[in-house]
Amino acid sequence: MNTAGFGKNDVVMVGIASDANSSFMRGAAKAPAAIRAALHSESSNMWSELGVDLGSHAGFVDMGDRQIGDEVEDFLAIEEHVGDITRQGALPLVLGGDHAITYPVMRAIHAAHGRVDVLHFDAHPDLYADFEGNPYSHASPFARIMEQGLVSRLVQVGIRTLNAHLREQAARFGVEMHEMRDVDLQAIGQDFDGPLFISLDMDALDPAHAPGVSHLEPGGLTTRQVLDVIQRLSCPIVGADIVELNPERDINGTTAMAAAKLVKEIAGKMLSGQL
Ligand code: MN
Numbered sequence: 001m002n003t004a005g006f007g008k009n010d011v012v013m014v015g016i017a018s019d020a021n022s023s024f025m026r027g028a029a030k031a032p033a034a035i036r037a038a039l040h041s042e043s044s045n046m047w048s049e050l051g052v053d054l055g056s057h058a059g060f061v062d063m064g065d066r067q068i069g070d071e072v073e074d075f076l077a078i079e080e081h082v083g084d085i086t087r088q089g090a091l092p093l094v095l096g097g098d099h100a101i102t103y104p105v106m107r108a109i110h111a112a113h114g115r116v117d118v119l120h121f122d123a124h125p126d127l128y129a130d131f132e133g134n135p136y137s138h139a140s141p142f143a144r145i146m147e148q149g150l151v152s153r154l155v156q157v158g159i160r161t162l163n164a165h166l167r168e169q170a171a172r173f174g175v176e177m178h179e180m181r182d183v184d185l186q187a188i189g190q191d192f193d194g195p196l197f198i199s200l201d202m203d204a205l206d207p208a209h210a211p212g213v214s215h216l217e218p219g220g221l222t223t224r225q226v227l228d229v230i231q232r233l234s235c236p237i238v239g240a241d242i243v244e245l246n247p248e249r250d251i252n253g254t255t256a257m258a259a260a261k262l263v264k265e266i267a268g269k270m271l272s273g274q275l
């Protein structure tokens with residue numbers, strides 16, 4: 001890992017400390033520090049299972065955190081923070097923050113790459129037209145993304161909280177939704193051919209694996225299942241975010257360590273794909 005400059009196709013980790021758009025409880029803004037502490041914990045190492053050592057790889061860069069104020073303009077400026085990475089041809093690995101951040105993040109990705117495919121792990125589809133009057137709610141980022149045509153495909157995995165409105169929104173936007181109750185994980189991601197962005201809400205995982213989230217939704221994915229899907233991908237990955245860890249709800253740092261594991265495997269996959 002280096003902390004100086006970065007260049008084309010480097011994987012650049014940035015924390016976006018933003019939770020003003022959380023509908024139920026705040027705390028996700030504290031996630032980047034918790035994930036970093038877990039990533040650097042002496043209890044483990046920084047090697048991915050795929051054989052990439054993030055601790056020594058010159059193409060893995062940590063540019064630190066951006067503290068985001070509570071005003072809408074502060075939130076929308078996340079696009080610029082991520083643009084600082086994409087404009088140099090580097091690949092952002094964004095640590096949220098709540099899931100609201102994915103809307104400005106995808107605006108930056110779209111500006112750099114055009115319409116890419118999105119693989120979205122979540123208990124929730126995050127497709128509310130608006131939630132309690134907030135169009136930028138963490139329950140709404142994919143409604144904004146789809147309305148603006150920022151992506152070519154939205155493939156959602158792990159969904160288990162649908163209501164009538166959300167089903168209508170998914171149909172309206174042509175979302176490829178794999179509900180948790182009938183998902184075929186072996187098939188997920190095997191038909192991507194273009195550039196891909198991964199958006200990973202930690203509450204996609206079962207609360208047994210990731211208790212440190214604001215919205216506990218039983219009946220979810222195991223950490224291993226998510227890792228398997230990611231490791232089987234064969235398309236180029238142009239960016240990712242890992243969102244919704246709430247350290248105030250965590251138990252023994254379990255969820256932070258799961259998020260750090262996902263950082264290692266996603267960054268390792270992004271870097272190994274360049275070999
Ligand atoms: Mn979400």
Ligand code: MN
Nearest residue numbers: 123124201203
């Ligand atoms: Mn969620």
